[in-house]
Amino acid sequence: xxxxxxxxxxxxxxxxxxxxxxxxxxxxxxxxxxxxxxxxxxxxxxxxxxxxxxxxxxxxxxxxxxxxxxxxxxxxxxxxxxxxxxxxxxxxxxxxxxxxxxxxxxxxxxxxxxxxxxxxxxxxxxxxxxxxxxxx
Numbered sequence: 001x002x003x004x005x006x007x008x009x010x011x012x013x014x015x016x017x018x019x020x021x022x023x024x025x026x027x028x029x030x031x032x033x034x035x036x037x038x039x040x041x042x043x044x045x046x047x048x049x050x051x052x053x054x055x056x057x058x059x060x061x062x063x064x065x066x067x068x069x070x071x072x073x074x075x076x077x078x079x080x081x082x083x084x085x086x087x088x089x090x091x092x093x094x095x096x097x098x099x100x101x102x103x104x105x106x107x108x109x110x111x112x113x114x115x116x117x118x119x120x121x122x123x124x125x126x127x128x129x130x131x132x133x134x135x136x
Contacts, residue, residue, distance in 0.1 A: 001018075001022050001053045001054060002017065002018060002020060002022075002050060002051055002052050002053050002054075003017070003018040003022060003052060003053065003054045003055070003056060003129065003132070003133070004016070004017050004018075004028070004046070004047050004050050004052040004054075004055050004056070004129075005017075005025065005055070005056040005057070005058070005092075005125045005126075005128045005129035005132065006043065006055060006056070006057050006058065006125060007058045007094065007121045007122075007124040007125040007128060008057060008058065008060075008070075008073070008074045008077055009121055010034065010070075010073075011032070011033070011034050012030050012031065012032055012121045013030065013031040013033070013039060013042075013043060013121065014029075014030050014120070014121025014122040014123070014124050014125035015027075015028040015029060015030070015031065015043070015046060015122065015125050016028055016122065016125035016126040016128070016129045017050050017052070017129075018129060018133055022133055022136075023133060024130075024133070025125075025126045025127075025129035025130040025133060026126065027122045027123070027125070027126050028046060028050070028122070028125075029122055030121050030122045031043060031046070036077075039077070040077070040080050040081060040084065043077075043081060044081055044084045044085050047081065047085050047087055048085055052085075052087050053087065053088075054087065054088050054089065054090065055078070055081065055082075055085075055087055055088070055089040055090075056089070056090055056091075056092055056128060056129055056132050057074055057077075057078050057089060057090070057091050057092070058074070058091075058092060058093075058094030058124065058125070058128045059071055059074055059075075059091040059092065059093060059094055060074065060094055061093055061094070074091070075091075078091070090132075092128055092131065092132050094124070094128055
């Protein structure tokens with residue numbers, strides 16, 4: 001089953017894909033866009049071009065497990081994407097995925113805030129998807 005993961009942000013959306021066997025997550029890239037409607041269009045186009053059968057969204061929970069404003073925005077985004085693509089989706093707890101992504105980028109000596117900003121969301125999407133694939 002081909003799966004796409006999304007690390008949603010108001011300005012950047014990191015995306016990753018699984019292989020056809022659902023074993024390995026690889027990066028797609030980052031959508032740099034602040035306009036919600038344009039985000040929807042770009043992400044829906046990528047999901048369609050990837051022939052995704054499922055989308056995994058990182059759900060940004062508070063450290064106590066409650067949902068805040070950003071989690072509600074992710075849920076809204078997921079519903080709107082499903083309405084356009086008709087692809088089923090699930091949420092996965094994304095707490096600490098960005099922290100893990102920064103650790104990985106430190107391990108590969110990626111410095112410079114601009115370079116890091118351009119890839120951290122995609123790395124987070126890969127981490128989220130690989131965790132999902134490993135669990136299922």
